[in-house]
Structures are given as structure tokens and as C-alpha cells.
Amino acid sequence: MKREAPAALRNRAPLLEQLRRLLPLDRPRCDVLEIASGTGTHAAHFVDALPTVHWQPTDVSPEALSSVEAHRAEREDARLAPVRRLDVCQSDDWFGDYDAIFCANMIHIAPWAAAEGLLRGAREVLRPDGRLLLYGPFRFSGAYTAESNAAFDASLRGRDPAWGVRDVDDLKAAAEGLSISETIEMPANNHLLVWSRA
Ligand SMILES: C[S@@+](CC[C@H](N)C(=O)[O-])C[C@H]1O[C@@H](n2cnc3c(N)ncnc32)[C@H](O)[C@@H]1O
Numbered sequence: 369m370k371r372e373a374p375a376a377l378r379n380r381a382p383l384l385e386q387l388r389r390l391l392p393l394d395r396p397r398c399d400v401l402e403i404a405s406g407t408g409t410h411a412a413h414f415v416d417a418l419p420t421v422h423w424q425p426t427d428v429s430p431e432a433l434s435s436v437e438a439h440r441a442e443r444e445d446a447r448l449a450p451v452r453r454l455d456v457c458q459s460d461d462w463f464g465d466y467d468a469i470f471c472a473n474m475i476h477i478a479p480w481a482a483a484e485g486l487l488r489g490a491r492e493v494l495r496p497d498g499r500l501l502l503y504g505p506f507r508f509s510g511a512y513t514a515e516s517n518a519a520f521d522a523s524l525r526g527r528d529p530a531w532g533v534r535d536v537d538d539l540k541a542a543a544e545g546l547s548i549s550e551t552i553e554m555p556a557n558n559h560l561l562v563w564s565r566a
Contacts, residue, residue, distance in 0.1 A: 370438030371431075375473065376409035382555055383410070383472070383503060384417055390501060390550075390562060392467050393420055401466045401493065402426060403456060403486060404474035408436035414470075415448045422447045424464065426454035456485035462493050469494060472503040476521075479530035480538075487543045490563065500546065500563035503554065507535040514557040536561065 391398050398421050405411050405425035415423045425436045425448070436451040454461045456474075469490050475483040490500040505517045512518040512533070521533040540548065543563065550562035 369431075369434055370442065371407040371435040373407045373409045376407065379472070379503070379555065379558065380410055380413045383560070384414060386552060386554075386560055387414060387418065387470075387501070390468070390499060391418070391421065392497075393418060395467075396420065397422055398468070399464070399466045400424065400468045400470055401464060403454065403469060403471040403489075404428075404432075405436050405451060406432050406473075408432075408439035408451070410470070410472060411436060411448060412439040412443065415443070415445060422449065424449045424466075425451045427451065428453060428455045456482050456489055458485070459489065459492075462489040465493055465495055465498075467495055467498050469498070469500045470503075471501070474504070475502070475539075476504055476524060476533050477531055479528075480534075483534055483539060484542050487539070487546060487563075491543075491545045491565075494565065496565060498565070499549070500561075502539075502561040502563065504558055505533050506539075506559050506561070507533055509537055510535060513559070517557050 400421055400423050402411055402425045405427045411423050411425040427433055433451050440448050517533055524531040545566055546563045547566040548561050549564040552560040554560050
């Protein structure tokens with residue numbers, strides 16, 4: 369069943385502005401792997417807006433897979449590939465090679481192992497000049513960027529002690545072979561972290 373994510377409807381325009389700058393759109397084709405596609409709101413919007421982009425959506429949850437498929441069926445644009453199941457923690461699930469990986473709002477709503485799996489998998493499937501674009505709320509050296517992010521972190525940990533707003537220092541320490549080349553402030557106290565091969 370097709371669904372839309374209210375947060376993704378809000379952040380898709382500022383994210384698209386960044387994708388236009390960060391993706392290699394001057395090439396005839398730009399291959400993007402999306403991790404944790406959720407409803408498919410981002411996948412649909414970015415494929416519609418970026419004519420050279422070939423977008424591979426993925427997720428683990430059956431509801432997400434069904435919603436992304438509904439967005440794809442509505443479009444019938446071959447540049448939006450059929451959604452595939454990919455659990456970032458399972459190294460065997462990773463496939464292909466890409467100019468970019470896009471992942472929004474996943475690593476804080478999953479155990480720390482998901483952040484580690486994402487960084488490990490990205491290193492495996494990114495092309496030499498590829499980039500991992502990681503969007504969401506973050507802490508920086510222990511500090512929250514806003515009081516609302518601290519409250520959000522507490523509520524996440526209340527729902528599941530393994531969840532939580534991740535610290536960029538911990539992500540850097542966990543990332544082998546990738547480093548942050550750009551840190552972009554986004555609306556609503558979120559950030560877009562651009563990772564490139566170290
Ligand atoms: C809050 S939603 C974000 C969805 C979408 N990226 C967005 O911004 O609207 C988090 C998504 O992460 C997915 N997810 C959780 N654990 C995962 C894992 N281990 N591997 C891949 N996806 C995962 C969930 O199924 C869910 O669709």
C-alpha cells in the first residue's frame with residue numbers, strides 16, 4: 369500500500385537541493401542506492417526531479433517494501449528500480465556498485481550495529497569516487513544541536529535502549545576507509561553528512 373512520510377514530505381525539497389550539488393549529474397547516468405527507503409517518498413521525488421538518476425530503493429520492513437513498490441508502479445519509470453530487501457547488518461544483502469548511497473533517518477531508529485553495517489556496506493559498494501549521503505539528527509562530540517534533539521534522543525531511548533541520536537565522533541571511529549568530506553546544516557536541526565573514500 370502506498371504511503372507518504374510527513375517528515376520526508378517536509379525535508380525532500382532541501383535534500384533535493386543538496387543532491388543536485390552532490391550527485392555527479394553531468395554524467396549520462398548516475399546510480400544511487402537508497403538504504404532504508406521507508407515509504408518511498410524520497411525515491412519517487414528524486415527520480416521525478418533528476419533525469420539522469422537511476423535509483424535503487426531498499427528496506428527491510430514488508431510495509432516499506434510494499435509502499436515503495438506502490439510508488440514505483442504508479443510511475444512506471446525504469447529509472448526507479450524495483451525495491452529490494454536489504455538489511456544493512458547482513459553483509460550478504462549488499463549488492464551492485466554505485467555513484468552514491470542515500471540514507472535518511474535510519475541509524476538513530478535502529479541499534480548501533482545498523483550504523484556500523486551501513487558504513488561497512490557503503491565501503492563495499494561505493495565506486496572509487498562515490499559518496500555516502502547520510503541524513504538525520506546527530507550529536508557532535510557529545511553535544512546536541514538543539515534541545516529538541518536531546519528530547520528526541522531521550523524519547524528514542526525510552527522506546528528502545530538500543531536506539532538513539534548518534535554521535536558523529538562515534539561514526540567517524542567506526543568508519544574504516546570512509547571519512548566525512550562535508551557536514552551540511554539542514555532545516556529542523558538535522559544534518560547531511562557527506563562521506564567519501566578516505
Ligand atoms: C524512520 S524510517 C525512515 C525512512 C525514510 N528513509 C525516510 O526518511 O522517510 C526508518 C527506516 O529504516 C528501516 N530500517 C531499520 N533497520 C534497518 C536495517 N537494519 N536495514 C535497513 N533498513 C532498516 C526501517 O524499516 C524504516 O523503513
